[in-house]
Every structure is written in structure tokens, then in C-alpha cells.
Amino acid sequence: MSSTQEDIIWTIKINKRMDEAVQKVLYQLGYKSKAEFTREAIREFLIRRKLFSLLGGDVFIPRSFELTPENALNALIAQLEKLPSDVLKEEVETARIEVEKELLDDG
Amino acid sequence: MDKRKKNAIKSVIFDCNVWITDFLKKESELRNKITNNKYQVILTSYMVVEILRVLKRLSIRLSISYTELETHFWEICSFNYIKTDFKEPFTESLISEVRCIPEFKIIAKILDLEVKDVPYLVATFQHTAILVSNDLRSLIDKRNLIEKNLGIKIQTTTEFLASFK
Numbered sequence: 001m002s003s004t005q006e007d008i009i010w011t012i013k014i015n016k017r018m019d020e021a022v023q024k025v026l027y028q029l030g031y032k033s034k035a036e037f038t039r040e041a042i043r044e045f046l047i048r049r050k051l052f053s054l055l056g057g058d059v060f061i062p063r064s065f066e067l068t069p070e071n072a073l074n075a076l077i078a079q080l081e082k083l084p085s086d087v088l089k090e091e092v093e094t095a096r097i098e099v100e101k102e103l104l105d106d107g
Numbered sequence: 108m109d110k111r112k113k114n115a116i117k118s119v120i121f122d123c124n125v126w127i128t129d130f131l132k133k134e135s136e137l138r139n140k141i142t143n144n145k146y147q148v149i150l151t152s153y154m155v156v157e158i159l160r161v162l163k164r165l166s167i168r169l170s171i172s173y174t175e176l177e178t179h180f181w182e183i184c185s186f187n188y189i190k191t192d193f194k195e196p197f198t199e200s201l202i203s204e205v206r207c208i209p210e211f212k213i214i215a216k217i218l219d220l221e222v223k224d225v226p227y228l229v230a231t232f233q234h235t236a237i238l239v240s241n242d243l244r245s246l247i248d249k250r251n252l253i254e255k256n257l258g259i260k261i262q263t264t265t266e267f268l269a270s271f272k
Contacts, residue, residue, distance in 0.1 A: 040206075047202050054160050056173070059197040065182045072182030077133050079169055079176060085128060087168065092124045095160040100223035103156065103205050 050102040118236035
């Protein structure tokens with residue numbers, strides 16, 4: 001990877017055991033360099049943190065459900081229709097901007 | 108060949124606004140058209156995060172538990188016409204989807220779009236789907252340019268419904 005004026009070089013001191021562990025991961029997962037692995041690992045960590053701030057935690061897809069999709073749909077609609085449509089639109093707009101800022105803005 | 112084409116399942120992607128205000132409502136014409144015709148609604152991990160974030164915000168407005176709304180959403184995803192384009196663990200799928208931020212930014216810049224629209228365009232392209240959006244300011248405003256460059260068809264909910272008549 002060539003450097004640009006916007007790039008910053010990190011120098012990180014790590015112990016031998018960590019270095020060995022990273023070398024093992026590079027070998028097993030096919031990363032081209034420690035820098036590539038570190039960048040990806042940090043990025044993954046940040047996405048997890050950002051997901052936490054958006055949704056209050058990691059997202060888990062439930063394995064079993066209490067309601068049929070039909071009943072769940074009716075239950076969700078019953079809640080949403082308590083709010084005026086302009087509120088729904090406003091919240092959609094705000095949520096989309098928040099998700100964009102957290103997940104698609106890498107600075 | 109024509110008969111096969113006629114019976115083929117078509118894919119559609121709804122933007123978050125369409126999901127919340129047109130699909131998740133009582134007596135939804137959009138839902139009726141989807142269920143009565145051979146359509147599958149594609150959902151990617153990025154789209155799910157947007158919808159869940161809206162539900163989280165709405166749960167605060169309604170003073171109810173977010174978990175309740177989130178669970179209903181996942182239950183709804185088990186309709187056979189909804190195709191989820193992600194796997195467990197969900198976060199891994201999301202990381203794969205949003206790792207191409209530089210590419211997303213380039214696409215947004217070329218087409219003069221907001222970056223948040225790009226995951227929708229990428230998914231629409233990947234699934235050879237129709238994108239339904241009511242975002243007049245961005246996607247709808249730029250749709251001719253998008254169709255010309257990427258071959259992606261974008262319709263408003265009204266236009267999508269009119270196509271069944």
C-alpha cells in the first residue's frame with residue numbers, strides 16, 4: 001500500500017507472544033501483512049462498538065419465535081400506528097443519518 | 108422461455124422509509140401486491156440495522172421495550188417472501204457489507220448521492236432487483252443517472268404499485 005499525505009504510520013510495541021499469535025492468524029487466514037490484519041481487526045472492533053451505540057448491543061437473530069409472522073406483523077403495526085406519520089418519517093430520517101454516521105463514516 | 112420469465116420470482120428492495128411507512132401499516136397495498144405476486148423482498152444486514160435503529164427510536168417515543176419491537180421484526184422476517192441476505196453471526200455479515208467504505212464513497216461521489224444510499228444500490232445491483240424509495244431528494248432525483256450508469260431501476264411506492272395495473 002502506498003502512503004498518501006493523509007496516512008499516518010503507527011508504531012506499536014507488542015510482546016513476543018502477541019507477535020506469534022498474529023503471525024499464526026496471518027498464516028491461517030491469508031492476510032498479506034500484519035498491517036492489513038491490524039487495520040481489519042481494528043475496523044471490526046469499531047463496527048461492533050458502533051453497533052452497540054446504535055442498538056444497545058450485538059444483534060442476534062432469534063432461533064425460535066413466539067408469534068407467527070402474521071401475528072407479529074399485526075402486533076408491530078398496532079404499535080406503529082399509535083404514532084403520527086410525520087413522526088415516523090422524522091424518525092426514519094434521523095435513524096438513517098445516525099446509521100450512516102456510525103457505519104459509513106470512517107473519518 | 109416467456110412462460111419461465113413470467114413465473115420467475117422478482118426481487119425488490121425497499122428503502123427504510125418504504126418499510127416503515129408503506130409496508131408496516133394496516134391495509135398496506137404494497138404488502139398485498141408483494142404477497143399476491145411472485146416477489147421476494149431482499150433484506151441485507153445494513154438495511155436491518157437501519158430498520159432496527161428506527162424501531163429503537165420509536166420504542167422510546169412509545170415508551171415500550173425495544174426488545175418487543177425487535178422480536179416482532181425478526182418474526183416478520185420469517186415470511187417466505189422475505190429473503191434475508193445475511194448469516195449468523197449477524198455482525199460478521201454487517202462487517203463484510205460495510206467494509207468497502209472507500210468504494211461506497213467513490214460511487215456516491217460519481218453519482219452525486221449520499222453515501223447512505225450506496226448500500227441499497229449495491230444490493231439492488233447484486234440481486235437484479237427493483238429499488239423502491241420515496242427519497243425524492245436523493246435517489247429519485249438521481250434515478251435517471253443511476254439507471255443509465257448502473258442499470259438499476261428505481262421507483263417510488265406509487266409507481267411500483269401502478270406497475271401492477
